[in-house]
Amino acid sequence: MVKAIIAPSMLSSDFANLASEAERMLNCGADWLHMDIMDGHFVPNLTLGAPIIESLRKHTKAYLDCHLMVTNPLDYVEPLGKAGASGFTFHVEASRDNWQELVQKIKSKGMKPGVSLKPGTPIEEVYPLLDGENSVELVLVMTVEPGFGGQKFMPEMMDKVRTLRKKYPSLDIEVDGGLGPSTIEAATSAGANCIVAGSSVFGAPDPAQVITLLRGSVEE
Ligand code: DX5
Numbered sequence: 690m691v692k693a694i695i696a697p698s699m700l701s702s703d704f705a706n707l708a709s710e711a712e713r714m715l716n717c718g719a720d721w722l723h724m725d726i727m728d729g730h731f732v733p734n735l736t737l738g739a740p741i742i743e744s745l746r747k748h749t750k751a752y753l754d755c756h757l758m759v760t761n762p763l764d765y766v767e768p769l770g771k772a773g774a775s776g777f778t779f780h781v782e783a784s785r786d787n788w789q790e791l792v793q794k795i796k797s798k799g800m801k802p803g804v805s806l807k808p809g810t811p812i813e814e815v816y817p818l819l820d821g822e823n824s825v826e827l828v829l830v831m832t833v834e835p836g837f838g839g840q841k842f843m844p845e846m847m848d849k850v851r852t853l854r855k856k857y858p859s860l861d862i863e864v865d866g867g868l869g870p871s872t873i874e875a876a877t878s879a880g881a882n883c884i885v886a887g888s889s890v891f892g893a894p895d896p897a898q899v900i901t902l903l904r905g906s907v908e909e
C-alpha cells in the first residue's frame with residue numbers, strides 16, 4: 690500500500706562536510722535526505738537555503754526532501770526548483786491564504802508538494818489540501834515543535850497519523866522529530882511510512898543499523 694522511506698535529517702550532520710555526510714547516509718541505506726530550511730522567523734533558528742541545496746545537488750542524485758519552516762514559502766519555490774530540490778513541504782500555518790497557488794507552482798517546477806503541521810495545529814486543517822486538483826502528495830506530521838533537532842517525541846501526535854491513514858490509505862505520511870529505535874513503533878503502528886530521523890541516526894555508532902531498524906518497523 691505504502692513504501693517505507695527513511696530520511697535522515699541533515700540538520701544533525703556536519704554542515705562543513707555536507708556532501709560526504711550525504712554520501713555516508715546513502716551508503717547506510719537512506720532513501721531520502723531531509724533538508725531543514727529555516728528562516729529565523731517562522732522558527733527561532735536559521736539553517737540553509739537554495740544556494741546550499743544547489744551545491745549539494747552537484748554531488749548527489751539523491752531525493753532532497755526539503756522541509757520549509759519559513760514564513761513565506763512561495764518565495765522559495767522558484768529558487769529551490771532551480772537548485773534541484775525534489776520535495777517541497779511547506780507549513781499549513783504559513784500558507785493559509787495561498788496554498789493553492791503554492792501547490793500549483795511547486796508542481797510546475799517538478800517538485801513533489803507536501804504540507805506540514807505543527808503540534809498545535811489540528812489535522813482537519815490539512816484536509817482541504819488533500820482533495821481536489823491542487824492537492825499535496827505528502828503530509829508531514831511534526832512530532833516536536835519545529836526548529837531544532839534532538840527534542841523529545843510527542844506520542845500524542847499519533848492520533849493525527851491514525852486519523853489521516855484511515856482516510857488516505859496510500860498517502861505518504863511523514864513524521865519528524867524525536868524518531869529513533871524507542872519511538873518508531875508508535876509512529877509506524879499509527880500508519881506513518883516516511884520516517885525523518887536526525888540525532889538517532891547521526892548520533893549512533895552504526896547509523897546503518899538504525900536505518901535498517903527504522904525501515905523494518907514500517908508496515909508496507
Ligand atoms: C526539527 C526538524 C527535524 C529535526 C529532527 O524542526 O524539522 O527534521 O532535524 O531531528 P531529530 O530526529 O533529532 O528530532
Ligand code: ZN
Nearest residue numbers: 725756865885
Ligand atoms: Zn524537518
